[in-house]
Amino acid sequence: MAKRAAEPAGPRPLVILAGGGDFPLIAAEQVMEAGRPVLVVGIEGEASPEIEDFPHTWVKRGQLGKLFSIMRTFKAQDLLILGMLADRRMPTWREVDLVGLWEVLRHWRMLQDGDDTVLRKVARMVEARGFTIVQPADVIPSMIARSGLYGRYRPTDGDLADVLVAYRAAKELGRRDKGQACVASDGQVMAREDQRGTDNLLERVAAERRQTGFTGSNGVLVKCLKPGQDTRLDLPAVGPATVRNAAAAGLAGIAVEAGSTLVVDEDLMIELADRLGLFLMGFALSSAALGGQSGDGQPRGGQPQGGQPRGGPAKDGKPTGGKAKGARS
Structure with a gap:
């Protein structure tokens, strides 16, 4: 029996599920500059029309089935979720497609958990289908x-x-x-x-x-x-x-x-x-500044690192920040 040909090596395709604001746009720009295939999936009513400057498509709130189909067609395993959500509620029954309805029924108990945000609940349903939610720090570290x-x-x-x-x-x-x-x-x-x-x-x-x-x-x-x-x-x-x-x-x-x-x-x-x-x-607050607390983020004293007196310029009088790729004016 002939061996199956290996898939050509290359960057993993990435789908960006885009809410509002410029973050999804700048991320798409940087990912494309890095040579990675990217598809922006805009959430209708949330994402900027400017996503149409990139390879893109649109989904409505609750269309999980359509999102999964888009990712499979694009041969993408990785999903990056970026952007603001003006409307943070869970979709209504009328907004959910058939696959989304099935996922809601499968995860009904989890969806009743008030400790999770809407985004985390959606992420858990996406991961249940075998896809990977990636961290912004891994994709757009700059x-x-x-x-x-x-x-x-x-x-x-x-x-x-x-x-x-x-x-x-x-x-x-x-x-x-x-x-x-x-x-x-x-x-x-x-x-x-x-x-x-x-x-x-x-x-x-x-x-x-x-x-x-x-x-x-x-x-x-x-x-x-x-x-x-x-x-x-x-x-x-x-x-x-x-x-x-x-x-x-x-x-x-x-x-x-x-x-x-x-x-x-x-x-x-x-x-x-x-x-x-x-x-x-x-x-960044050190563990000493946090009063020896574990990661509960409630300091007992100390100061943030890097502080210097205000009222004058930094050492050389010039900005210390590096140039950000893909900046949009």
Whole structure:
């Protein structure tokens, strides 16, 4: 009996299931530049029409059967889920296709588990069909926040103290699955993210400060991973709009958890922050700073690594961030 011919070696095809925002677009751009076959599957009502600049197709909410068929046709084993979901509910019965209905019935008990997010529930059903949900860090490592300063300005000791306060609050918020970001100023939590997202959080801070007549630059935005969060899904993210909104809210800077935050348009973020006078930093808290706690993310003291006094430029006065591939203006 003749041996079956081996399949030609080459990069594994990748399907990107795209929600809203620029992250799926930039990821597709970088994956294509790396020579890996990519297909963007946009969720109708969520994904940007700009996915049509790439090999693409569309699915409606609940069309798991169509998604599985697309992946098999594209000969893809790997699925990357990226982008915002404005509507985070589970699909209704009318929205689910026949295969999706079967998967819902198969996993009914799991779907009743209130501890899992919608995305994690969908991911578990995808994996039950033999596909692999991949981590953004493995596919688009240049979009993952690194530790250290990004731009010209550096945080003061007071700013770093606010970073720690906001970090503690954001971890507690995440533990309750309510959000990934908080704003702190003068050692106090000013505002917490909710289901409306980070832009809304910053708009609320700006509105409060307008009402009180605040002028100046004080306070920080911190974004970080929820305790126990699946790092393949719904990572915290920042981009140029975050910088603009933080400046409009009168904040001194933005700090994100290194290694687990998506950074879009890094060059543009640095340019905006330098022009608007904000510091940008990625931070990692050591186990000592966490007070010897295990990974529950609730520090007892210490400061984020890499902090330097604000009010002047970094060592050479130039941005410390590297150029991000595929940046979109």
